[in-house]
Amino acid sequence: MQQSDFYGEIKRVVKSHPATDNDFINRFSRGDITEEEFKRFSIEFYHFTREWPEILAKLLVSTENEDDAYELTGILVSELGSGDSGKRHELLYRRYLRSIGFKPEELVKREQLSTTKGWLDGMREYFSSDHAKALGAEFALENMAIPMWDKLLPGLKIMKERKYKDMDILYFTFHRELESTHEDAMENIIGVHSNDQKEQFISSAKGMLDLEEKFWLGLSDKK
Template sequence: MSFYEDIKNLVKNHPATNNDFINRFSQGKITDSEFKRFSIEFYHFTREWPQILSTLLVNTPNEDDARELTTILVSELGGEDPAKRHELLYRRYLRSINMNPEELVKREKLPTTKAWLDGMREFFASDYAVALGSEFGLENMAIPMWDKLIPGLKIMKEKYPNMDITYFTFHREIESAHEDATANIVGIHTDKEKNDFMEGARRILDLEEQFWLGLADKK
């Protein structure tokens, strides 16, 4: 099995996208408080992601790798249309479920959300192989994540008939291009780099798993 296949298997089988919370979400079996908590905490990720990704870009020495990362960042910012910036699509979602995004911007994050976002910043600014591994993990867990979130959101539209899920369906459509971009990253060669790359992916996915579990109602 190739290194690329090894890392893909790690990502696809990680409980970051196969855990109690996200599995219940996919079946529409979360409470109203869990749904609202998800909507708020995921907004922190959506809003801060371009800044986090730019940290990786400015620390990327390889020009070919930087080009691929730029493609992803430009997509996040709406390509040639600023009105399609991904955060704005998420704001539409929030308003459609009667949440005010302006009031949420400065809302304190849950500890598990903060740990996930801070982990991204830390890993993206660290050793290059660790940073690329973290980005690979995040981009390649995305399709399994959307495939859990979208069915759940469609079920919950029964409670929120005006819900606009364009943000989620749009991301599902473009995510293959993001996976392709990470597959083209070429700056990993030695055994140490490969181990660090794998470690970066594993560590960021561990934090993401805790992000999801942190959204559950406390019993």
């Protein structure tokens, strides 16, 4: 299988995975969630937003290939505001939280749901492991992002119209516009070549998405 064919096939696997096509996120996209589920989403997703740069840095420092590291650095710099600390992505999310009545500083040390912790710890484990496994996990995360935003944004707009008139959704709209560049960066990564590396890449990509699916289902009242 040619390298381009390999990445095309794994991208199709990623985009059809229930990580972005499950009961919770589908209900969210329709605005068919309870108030408690909406609040739970807002809080738990903040844990991801806060911890993601640190998790991504783990992948960067363990990346051997300089070209791969170059692309990953671009993604990390973007997360940190591309040179403008006031545009750090976590700060955009804090604006969202305040606009719906939360105090971000009170949520920083709030205990995570076990499914949230499992997802974030899983990222750290994959990103600190073998290079092919780490790249597979990152490839999965970056390529599931657009389908995820395309489910979240309609639901947020419904909630904004329904109750939260002052909701600031810039964090979400900004990321939807940005994600195509992150996907492109992953396409440029040298990545994996041997059959063994490809198997590790696929395994970790699927494993990462399995954890994300559990994250979404963990937000549901239907447990």
